[in-house]
Amino acid sequence: MGDSARPLLQACGIVKSFGHVRALRGADFDVNEAEVVAMIGDNGAGKSTLVKALAGVHQPDEGELRFLGEPVVLPDPTAAQRLGIETVFQDLALAPDLDPAANLFLGREVVKPGLLGKLGFLDSNAMAERTRSAFKDLGANVQSESASVASMSGGQRQSIAVSRAATWANRLVIMDEPTAALGVVQSAAVLELIRRVRDQGISVIIISHNMPEVLEVSDRVEVLRLGRRVARFRSRDTSMDELVAAMTGALVQEDA
Ligand SMILES: Nc1ncnc2c1ncn2[C@@H]1O[C@H](COP(=O)(O)OP(=O)(O)O)[C@@H](O)[C@H]1O
C-alpha cells in the first residue's frame, strides 16, 4: 500500500486441501509491523485455515510464509510462539479442568527460583497476580480465579484466551473471531485491548463478521473469498458496502 510499513508476516500463494476440499487456493496475506489487520470473508472462505497456517498448526501443501521478509517454516505452534506470535483459535484450546491462572500460564508456569533451582515449585502467587492484572486490563469478568474453566461461560473462556495471547505475544496476536461469544461490554474491552497491543508496537490480525467492529478497530482489511485474497483496503478509505461487495464477489480487485 505504497508506504514505509515493514511486512512482519506474509503468506504467499498458500494452498491447503483437506481430502477433496481445497480450503486455500493460492492465498496471500500480509500483516505489517504495529498494525491491526482485519481478515474478513464469508463462512468457508478459508480464514481459520489460513490463520492455522500462520500459527504453525497446518502445514501448507504449497506456498511459503515469510517473517520479516525471510522465508520461514513453522512446523508446529511452538515455532510460531518462538517468533512472538500468539493465536486465539476459533475452536478455543483451553484446559477445561484448570483454573484461569493455570490456563493463562499453560506451558510456561512461573517457577520460583530456590534451593531446588529449576526443579523449584510453581509460584502460584505470582501467577495469580499476573492473571488478575491481565483480566483487569481486559475488563474481563472472571469472578473466580480458582474456578475451573469448565464451569465458565463461552464469553469468560474467550476472555481468558484473549488475555493469554495478549500476555505472551511480543510481535503478533492473531484472533479468530474473538468477540463472537462476547457481550457488548466484553467486546468493547477486547477492541480496547487490541488498540493497546498495537500501541505497544505489536501487530494484530483479527477475524470478525462484525463490519462496524472491523472498521472501528483495524488499520487495513484483507478480504478472502473461496480460498484466495480478492481485495484489500485501508480501513479509513472503505465502507461496509464495499467490504460486503468484496466478500460476495461483486467487487473484484485485479491486483489484490
Ligand atoms: N480440518 C478440516 N478437515 C476438513 N475440512 C476442513 C478442515 N478445516 C477446514 N475445512 C474446510 O475448509 C474450508 C474452509 O474452512 P475455514 O478455514 O474454517 O473457513 P472460515 O474460517 O473462513 O469459515 C471449509 O470448506 C471447511 O469445511
Ligand SMILES: [Mg+2]
Ligand atoms: Mg473460521
